[in-house]
Amino acid sequence: MRDEATRRRIRTLVVLTLAILANGAGNLGLSYGMKSVGPPEAWTPAGLGALLGTALSSAPVIAGGFLLLIFFALFLSLLSWADLSYVLPMISSCFAVSALLGHLVLGERISLVRWAGIALVSIGVLLVGRTGPSGDASRSPAP
Amino acid sequence: MTTGLLIAIIVVCFSFGDVALTRGMKQAGEVSSLRLAVLDEVGGRAIRSPFVLLGGALQIVAFVTYLVALSRRDLSYVFPLTATSDIVTTVAARYMLHERVTPTRWAGVLIVSLGIALISAS
Numbered sequence: 497m498r499d500e501a502t503r504r505r506i507r508t509l510v511v512l513t514l515a516i517l518a519n520g521a522g523n524l525g526l527s528y529g530m531k532s533v534g535p536p537e538a539w540t541p542a543g544l545g546a547l548l549g550t551a552l553s554s555a556p557v558i559a560g561g562f563l564l565l566i567f568f569a570l571f572l573s574l575l576s577w578a579d580l581s582y583v584l585p586m587i588s589s590c591f592a593v594s595a596l597l598g599h600l601v602l603g604e605r606i607s608l609v610r611w612a613g614i615a616l617v618s619i620g621v622l623l624v625g626r627t628g629p630s631g632d633a634s635r636s637p638a639p
Numbered sequence: 640m641t642t643g644l645l646i647a648i649i650v651v652c653f654s655f656g657d658v659a660l661t662r663g664m665k666q667a668g669e670v671s672s673l674r675l676a677v678l679d680e681v682g683g684r685a686i687r688s689p690f691v692l693l694g695g696a697l698q699i700v701a702f703v704t705y706l707v708a709l710s711r712r713d714l715s716y717v718f719p720l721t722a723t724s725d726i727v728t729t730v731a732a733r734y735m736l737h738e739r740v741t742p743t744r745w746a747g748v749l750i751v752s753l754g755i756a757l758i759s760a761s
Contacts, residue, residue, distance in 0.1 A: 507672075539710050572660065572685060573670040580661040581732040581740050584725055585751040591758055613757030616750050623747030 508578055508629040515570035516590045518563045520597060525560025533557065578629035585624045592617040645708040646720045649701050653721070654728040656697030658735050663690030719756035726752055 533554055536547040551557045574583045592614045598604040606614075667684040671677055685691050708717045729748045732738045740748075 569682075572664050572691070573673075573681075575661045575664040576667060576681065577669045577671075579732065579738045580657055580736060581729045581738050581744060581748065584657065584728055585748045588722075588725060588751050588755055591755050595758055609760070610758050613754045613759075616754030616757060618754075620747045620749070620751030620754060623743055623750065625747075627741055627744040627747070 504577060505629060508574065511570050511574055512583075512586050515567050515574065515587060516593055518567040518570060519587070519590045520593055522560045522563030522567055523594065524597075525556045525563060527560075529554040529556030529558075529560060574629075582624060582627060582629050586621060589617055589621045592621075642708060642712055642717075645704055645711075646717065648704050649708065649721050650724040650727055652697045652701035652704065653724040654731050656694045656701060657728050658694075658731045659690045659697060660694030661732070661736055663688040663692075663694060666690065715760050718759040722752050722755040722759065725755075 530551065533547065533551050536543045571583070571587065595606060595610060595614055599606050664685060667688055668681050670681050705717070705721065725748060729740060729745070733740045
């Protein structure tokens with residue numbers, strides 16, 4: 497049974513990594529595409545409908561939306577075997593990844609407070625990672 | 640409607656939405672590999688699961704409410720408050736899904752939420 501637990505742990509890490517990458521790249525696509533689409537003319541159903549029409553003709557928006565759909569499928573897959581209280585904080589680490597990517601790729605400045613936030617998220621993810629994908633004692637017995 | 644009420648709706652819908660999705664996916668069966676046959680089988684059961692559909696609907700309500708809240712207040716005000724939904728979700732996972740949340744996992748969840756609040760508030 498230990499082999500099964502190890503395999504599940506590896507599968508969890510692979511799917512988590514893919515999900516975080518799909519989320520980051522998807523949001524990057526949406527953000528890049530929506531900047532050229534611009535804000536809605538009015539926060540009314542008609543205004544939002546017009547915005548949706550323009551957005552759906554932008555290739556980066558469509559690519560970003562597609563990647564977020566993939567992210568959602570990967571998220572659901574994780575939930576089919578791992579604890580929600582494990583998956584959620586691990587997925588949340590994508591905020592730290594986005595901030596770091598913004599710094600490394602786009603050269604965005606990161607304030608001291610934000611660095612502290614990135615450090616805290618990293619520590620929290622390490623702690624949650626130590627607990628394993630499923631805390632259910634009957635399914636993953638301690639070795 | 641006050642912004643506080645909007646944020647309460649966002650947090651509750653995100654948390655209960657995630658709980659419903661988790662319950663539905665546990666019933667649909669484990670995605671034991673990324674082979675197409677497995678994805679097709681589990682995916683077929685997932686999109687017919689009332690829990691998955693309820694969870695998806697709650698997520699959509701939460702997202703639309705989030706957009707409305709953003710139209711009234713700054714992202715740096717709304718987002719750190721919605722980061723508290725991770726804490727509410729963990730409590731719900733403990734009591735509604737009977738997940739074993741160890742002290743280590745609790746510490747991790749609290750530290751991650753605080754970190755997200757700091758990243759988005761600055």
